[in-house]
Amino acid sequence: MLTQPTTIVRSRPSTILFTMLLAVLGLVVACGTASNPSGGPATSGNTPGGAVVTTTPAANTIVIKNFAYVPPSLTVAPGTKITVINEDKAPHTVTATDHSFDSGTIEGGQRGEVTAPTTPGTYPYICTVHPYMKGTLIVQ
Amino acid sequence: MSPRPSAGELLARVVAAAGLGYDAYAHLDLASRFDANTAVISQGMLFRAETVLAVLAALGVLLTRWRAAVIFALLVAGSALGAVLLYRYVDVGVLGPLPNMYEPAWYPEKTLSAVAEAAAVLALAAQPLFGSEWRSPGSR
Numbered sequence: 078m079l080t081q082p083t084t085i086v087r088s089r090p091s092t093i094l095f096t097m098l099l100a101v102l103g104l105v106v107a108c109g110t111a112s113n114p115s116g117g118p119a120t121s122g123n124t125p126g127g128a129v130v131t132t133t134p135a136a137n138t139i140v141i142k143n144f145a146y147v148p149p150s151l152t153v154a155p156g157t158k159i160t161v162i163n164e165d166k167a168p169h170t171v172t173a174t175d176h177s178f179d180s181g182t183i184e185g186g187q188r189g190e191v192t193a194p195t196t197p198g199t200y201p202y203i204c205t206v207h208p209y210m211k212g213t214l215i216v217q
Numbered sequence: 218m219s220p221r222p223s224a225g226e227l228l229a230r231v232v233a234a235a236g237l238g239y240d241a242y243a244h245l246d247l248a249s250r251f252d253a254n255t256a257v258i259s260q261g262m263l264f265r266a267e268t269v270l271a272v273l274a275a276l277g278v279l280l281t282r283w284r285a286a287v288i289f290a291l292l293v294a295g296s297a298l299g300a301v302l303l304y305r306y307v308d309v310g311v312l313g314p315l316p317n318m319y320e321p322a323w324y325p326e327k328t329l330s331a332v333a334e335a336a337a338v339l340a341l342a343a344q345p346l347f348g349s350e351w352r353s354p355g356s357r
Contacts, residue, residue: 144250165250168322185324206322209254 138162139212141169141183141204146212153193155216161189169204171212178214182206222282226347229340233290234275236337240297241271243330257314267297278341287344294337301331 134140137157140147142164153159161171166185173179177200183189194200197217204210222230244264252261274293277286300318303309308319320327 144253166326167250167320167324182322206320207254 134162135160139171141165141171141210144169144204144207144210146171146210149211150213150215152215152217155193155195155197157193157216159191159193159214161191163187163189168206169210170206171202172205173200173202173214175200178202223347226344229343229347230278233294233337233340234279236333236335236340237271237275237278237290237294239333240294240330240337241268241275243326243333244268244271244297247326251318254316254318256311256316258316260316260318263315263318267293271297287341291338291341294334294341298331298334298338301327301334 134147137151137153138160139151140162144165144167151159159171161180161183163169163183163185168182168184170182171178171180171189171191173194177194178191180189180191193214193216195216198215200214200216202212202214245268248261248264248268250261251264252259254260270293274286274290277283278290304318304320305323306321308317308321310317310319
């Protein structure tokens with residue numbers, strides 16, 4: 078009886094690595110798409126039931142989460158003490174670009190405080206560790 | 218070539234792969250937070266690219282005994298370690314298409330990532346000490 082010749086196909090290591098590269102690329106792209114964008118407010122989300130929940134920071138409070146200030150613009154009275162809550166792992170600051178207030182470095186998971194200027198006006202502020210993080214304090 | 222790698226060589230390869238693996242995880246975890254820091258390419262995209270390269274490098278040193286895989290992994294881990302140290306201590310500014318990634322701070326995830334990269338570099342640099350002959354990709 079004649080038997081069919083058996084052909085064993087062996088994948089070359091380079092083929093395996095190339096396939097793995099494609100898999101990793103796909104995974105990273107998928108994770109990048111699904112992750113929370115840094116610029117968006119990090120305090121809203123969906124409950125398992127589908128309802129949208131939005132958490133507003135307490136009055137006179139700036140929350141830092143995912144390298145963004147929430148709210149991005151805060152209005153307070155002159156001289157108000159503002160609590161800064163850093164919910165990131167990385168250190169951040171709340172520093173006025175005109176240096177009228179500065180929280181100093183607030184380590185991850187810690188709280189700090191700034192005092193609003195006594196002169197009404199609009200005060201842009203940044204994080205000196207990550208200068209692309211921007212917020213605005215309006216004193217009126 | 219040695220028929221089987223020595224225990225020392227195996228241990229070094231596992232250490233290198235683990236270091237590269239944590240490097241990949243940390244960069245992917247942090248990527249979305251750095252999307253806002255951009256020039257031609259964003260820091261977030263660079264972090265995702267590092268993730269892909271680190272995973273590929275880890276697979277290379279685990280699954281093959283190619284010299285090219287060790288050199289590639291050494292370049293990936295070494296460049297990551299060099300970059301994190303450079304941008305921690307030097308305000309490089311925008312460099313061609315690269316954003317200014319100056320971040321004058323250490324925090325646990327970043328520190329651990331740098332330690333993992335350093336461990337990978339040491340483990341990979343030690344590979345020639347094991348005295349085994351290495352394969353080139355074309356050899357059987």
